[in-house]
Amino acid sequence: MHPLRSVTVVGGGLAGFTVAAQLRANGFDGTVRIVDPQGLPYDRPPLSKAYLTGDATLELAPSAWYDDNAVEVITGRVTRLSAGTGGVLVGGRELASDAVVLATGGLPRPLPGGRVLRTRADADRLRETLRPGGELVIVGAGLIGAEVASSARTLGVAVTLVDPVAVPLVPAVGPELAVFLQAQHEKHGVRFLHGTPSRIGGGFAEIERHDGERVRVGADTVLAAVGLEVHTGLASSAGLAVDGGIVVDSAGRTSNPAIYAVGDIARTRLPDGTLQRRGEHWESAMLDGTATARSLLGLAADTRPPPWFWSDRYGLHVEAVGTMAVPGKTVFRESGPASRLAFRLDTDGRLTGCASINGGKALRAARRLIARAAVVAPEYLRDPAVDVRKLGRNTRAGTG
Ligand SMILES: Cc1cc2nc3c(=O)[nH]c(=O)nc-3n(C[C@H](O)[C@H](O)[C@H](O)COP(=O)(O)OP(=O)(O)OC[C@H]3O[C@@H](n4cnc5c(N)ncnc54)[C@H](O)[C@@H]3O)c2cc1C
8 A cells, every 4th residue: 555645534523633743643644635615623512512602713723723733624515526536626726646535524404494503604603593482393392402491491491391302311321320310400490382383483483392282482493303314415526435423443443444423423333343333422433533544554553442422400410331221220319419439230230331420530430340241249339438430459350
């Protein structure tokens, strides 16, 4: 293979930015460019939190960083990818490079009459409507919907949250914490309607409740927070393997050796052929970017920890690591009124997942145990007096 002299990154979200930053951090001195219609890379988690309520900084790096690190940012949209040559087309200009990294993320699933929240511009527009006394209807009570509900309440907005599931987030955090989190909405004055919208417009939303009753709710703004769609047209037209995301190996390689994909757009196929779910969280986008930069430079891959995400609502810090959705049982720990942990053990007693509210260091310790598939006695997990960080010494690694 010829030495790598140039890399074009398509998409300057966290995943694309991390590829560029890690290429430089690992000593690559060839050409690095990022193409994105939104210009300089920025971070998304604050968009539903501090950026909505105040003035959070979004930039992933100060503008001088790009000059200092010779990373060219081209403001434009890539409209074509040439499979053979590593070329991309931006606004009529063909850019050739030795490798292309697709990091185009996804777009929120739209709802007629509703707004979405994915970009800084979306957040700016939403923020303008969030005034004291205003009425906001949020469709979808998952992570982003709940965060916006919480932010809007701090701004004095009346919020109605609508979801077809009575208690959302059970697969992500387990039933106990999902019920606790759900109760927070009411506690903070958010009206929850179990149902789906049947009509939106004219300053109101009509919700069909699960019991068939129709409820009319005032709505200056309706926000759809009903999941992400990935657009793989660019990849498919270049002949790349696509299956609910661009299919990659654990180093981000697509079916074309000169083209990689990272972040929310990518879906990893494990060596045994299993197609994993796409990551849609901050850390997985960052780790994808790091792994791909290393792979481009021929460096060994780092071991990947079990997947983790966080979310914030009503002053509560929610985290989950590994998976809570395997057959087995949940062990629950309450350490004081403000901190709760749920541990998931599979049917062989191995720790597969941990979800927490204000869980602090215990969740990070659990992550290490999950990585080892450690078998942990439920009584230790349940007991708030037992330090999870010390449990590693009393456990055995799982066999599977
Ligand atoms: C409001 C919000 C809150 C979130 N909060 C959390 C949280 O609390 N915790 C957590 O773990 N995760 C959170 N996430 C998820 C996390 O931010 C995403 O997983 C992460 O941003 C994915 O990064 P990405 O680079 O793959 O995609 P993106 O960040 O979507 O970036 C993709 C970029 O590609 C560009 N692009 C698209 N098409 C083209 C094209 N044809 N040519 C050139 N460029 C293109 C887009 O303009 C965009 O800038 C949140 C996400 C949102 C939207």
